Amino acid sequence: MKSELTIYLLEDNSDDVYLFKQLLANDKAINYSTLETDSLDGLHKLINAIVPDILVIDLNIRESIGLDTLVEVRKFSLDIPIIVLTGNDDEIGIQAIQLGAQDYLLKSEINASTLKRAIQFAKERLILYSALGQLATRDKLTMLHNRAAFDEKLEAIESDFLRYEVTYSVLMLDINNFKPINDTYGHLVGDKILQHIGHRLQMFNRANDFVGRFGGDEFVLIVPKVDNDEKLQRLIANKRKVLNGQYAVQSITGEILNIPISIAIGGGIRGINAFSPKELISIADLNMYKDKALNAAKQESGNNNCFSKKD
Template identity: 30%
Template sequence: MNKILLIEDDRFYAKNIKNVLESQLSYEVTHISSYAEFKQLPSLDEYKFVLLDIYLPDCNECELIDKLIANNKPVIVITASESLEVFDKYTKKRVIDFIIKRDMVRLDYLITKLTILEFMDEHEVLILDDSPSFQKFLQHFFAIYYPYTKVYLADTIKAAKQMIEMHNIKLLIVDYMLKNNETGLEFVRYVRERYFYEDFGIVALTASDDSNVITRFLKSGANDFLKKNFFNAEFVCRIDNVVKSMVQFHKIKELAIKDALTGCYNRYYLFDAGHKLLENFKRQKKPVSIAILDLDHFKQINDTYGHSIGDEVLRHFGTILQNSLRTGDFVVRYGGEEFVIFFGNCSKEEAKKIIEERIRKKVHEDCIVTDDGKNVHYNFSCGICDSETELKELIKKADEKLYLAKRTRGVCVV
């Protein structure tokens, strides 16, 4: 669990912040209220961020922040002051952001900011710019304001295309004028034509005074646009707005494609993403296997222990399936007690091995325990197909083999 150090002498605000961050964002918050307590800390290494009230009763306002920055700790300042002088002073000291206390009744801004920082931590940034000095400036910018984000550099469209294929990049910073008469517009169009819109956030930059450039970038698919003589605080706001939209979209998409009970994908995702993935593997001449798994005697579990235990069995099985798969495979709750696994670049024999050696082994080793201490064991049957070229046919053939498995021995992989 990520840890935050909160340095705040107002106990009401501190309690409010601590409760919100620990309940809504799953942070572990350590609260101290003075510089004296700070000096007693054995180390700062365990803390990912520091939330700092700059006005403490036993400390000069600059002393503590200077110590934190000297220790390379990302700092978010908490203050009741709305003075532009204060803002300018601490911006120069390389703090990540400011939280104004009067805006902290619901702490929405702080929650959003930390959510954005976590998203940036989990994903990567590509800077497409042919100026080494400006690349260096942007690297320094991200090191200050998004300190846990990995940044990649490219100075040609060809290099940028390779980068987005190789890495977990989600944010693109794209300059207009590039080498060899290339423009960032070409790269933006390439990205929007070949990838889902939600796959990348794009912020375009230019030193040009041509107002038409802005319109062309936005029409080509850039999320936002900025002149190169920007203030850092403005650039942070633009990036945050783009990332916030991506986070919100991903949350909505998760609700649309996930089964609420098990956390597995749903049928919509299977036929949407599965069809695209199957076509991609076919072009690469790589095998795809579909497995259908059905819990044996599930009605009996519901009748004996109740539907709440039945739901727990479904959640338990769904978790085992998700934890047993390779990167790139996915599991779907197909309906009731039936699940589908999509195995990419995987033969029927390889899929069978995964099911027997990982999934069935784990199911046999584990069980559900009821409130009165009874152990509930369960099992499953499975059918696998890897010979058809259409997704619906793969599912149909796998379902036929599942029926055969149920008829013959009940608990087997055909």
């Protein structure tokens, strides 16, 4: 039985589209399914509908020329391997790889063998680069995305907002009364709490949501397609339900501790509450601290018994 491989081809020359498909036809091992488009907007819509295995893009199309085409595609291409097609200029191809493509092919030298080999190598290279990239963009304690990854994701989703008006929300999360936990039980217990929260955030999120550790006991979420306050409040309520509660951890002496945790959460929506990514982060952060102050006031007037050993 043949394996299946989906390719999206960005090409505005109908003759080149025909030749491309002919080179991949009648393969004995793989069934190549190719969908073509002649515009960046068309490619973006295809990716939004179904994520392909490979992108093959001509650098020179009617609306974009040269490496700018690759830069635009990478803004919405997620983690899809990219092969660029260029004329007779190896230097442009090498620069394309430096800018994030996995391989390049000179149109004058393409044949069935070189094309199929490039497709296979592009997939393998992306897997390798992704594995190496995880080391630089992951928080070592929680294995969530780190601040550098957050900045990169925010830039990408802001580009989508400006080009396609795809709204998004940023949520800032902070653990209430985290310092007393560290002071009472030590940083080992505090680290375990951070790991547990990171695990819950990873488990209970949609595939397109970004989850990261902002620093210390602060976490951050980027959630696409939140376009009104009602959706935002439902999202925040859902995160409270998932994260608030008792966390069982073992102390350095071997005691099983049952620690109640609550999370302060604040959010904002791009284009509604804020008109730049920087302003959006500030608003989400401000709303988080308002929520933290409200929690402190409730705790002061209520039960002050924060910690207990597990029965």
